[in-house]
Amino acid sequence: EAGVVQSPRYKIIEKKQPVAFWCNPISGHNTLYWYLQNLGQGPELLIRYENEEAVDDSQLPKDRFSAERLKGVDSTLKIQPAELGDSAVYLCASSLGTGQQFFGPGTRLTVL
Amino acid sequence: AQSVTQLGSHVSVSEGALVLLRCNYSSSVPPYLFWYVQYPNQGLQLLLKYTTGATLVKGINGFEAEFKKSETSFHLTKPSAHMSDAAEYFCAVSTFSGGGADGLTFGKGTHLIIQP
Numbered sequence: 001e002a003g004v005v006q007s008p009r010y011k012i013i014e015k016k017q018p019v020a021f022w023c024n025p026i027s028g029h030n031t032l033y034w035y036l037q038n039l040g041q042g043p044e045l046l047i048r049y050e051n052e053e054a055v056d057d058s059q060l061p062k063d064r065f066s067a068e069r070l071k072g073v074d075s076t077l078k079i080q081p082a083e084l085g086d087s088a089v090y091l092c093a094s095s096l097g098t099g100q101q102f103f104g105p106g107t108r109l110t111v112l
Numbered sequence: 113a114q115s116v117t118q119l120g121s122h123v124s125v126s127e128g129a130l131v132l133l134r135c136n137y138s139s140s141v142p143p144y145l146f147w148y149v150q151y152p153n154q155g156l157q158l159l160l161k162y163t164t165g166a167t168l169v170k171g172i173n174g175f176e177a178e179f180k181k182s183e184t185s186f187h188l189t190k191p192s193a194h195m196s197d198a199a200e201y202f203c204a205v206s207t208f209s210g211g212g213a214d215g216l217t218f219g220k221g222t223h224l225i226i227q228p
Contacts, residue, residue, distance in 0.1 A: 031213065042116075042218030043216070095213055099144045101216060103148075105153075
């Protein structure tokens with residue numbers, strides 16, 4: 001069974017540029033999460049989807065961050081415009097709703 | 113609201129020695145508790161989880177953890193450390209709402225160092 005797939009694995013951009021991250025969850029997992037992990041810290045939840053509905057986006061900085069999961073399968077997280085402080089690892093996870101989440105390898109973003 | 117505290121950002125043990133990583137949580141409802149391991153430049157891998165039932169849970173790679181409600185703790189142990197155990201370990205708590213599992217709340221992590 002394939003795991004959670006994320007792309008790209010690494011991204012380097014200049015500040016004020018837009019960037020997008022893509023996530024394909026494990027087949028059949030209706031719940032999808034995006035997390036932000038700063039260096040030396042634990043991941044922090046950005047948004048949680050149940051199918052195509054964002055049920056918890058309270059921690060998503062909506063002035064520059066947006067996310068979508070149009071067909072309830074794969075998802076895209078976007079930052080526009082990126083700031084220096086956005087440099088971090090962006091993790092995607094999926095779940096069947098049992099509490100156990102399966103994580104992808106993450107996208108490491110560097111903003112110059 | 114819930115929170116997780118991991119005591120010790122770095123723990124160093126000798127190969128073959130006992131590993132003990134401490135985790136305390138706070139939660140207003142019965143929690144689901146998890147330990148994840150993260151190797152450099154990789155995602156998080158589940159070591160073990162507590163949902164309901166037996167409070168001593170066994171995980172992969174010889175790790176186990178005990179849920180102690182009275183102490184609000186979920187410490188991770190392994191009887192004999194191996195060099196391959198060197199990694200970052202995260203304790204996390206979750207609850208259920210909105211028909212599914214909430215996002216995990218993680219501790220800051222403990223970096224486990226194994227000395228030969």
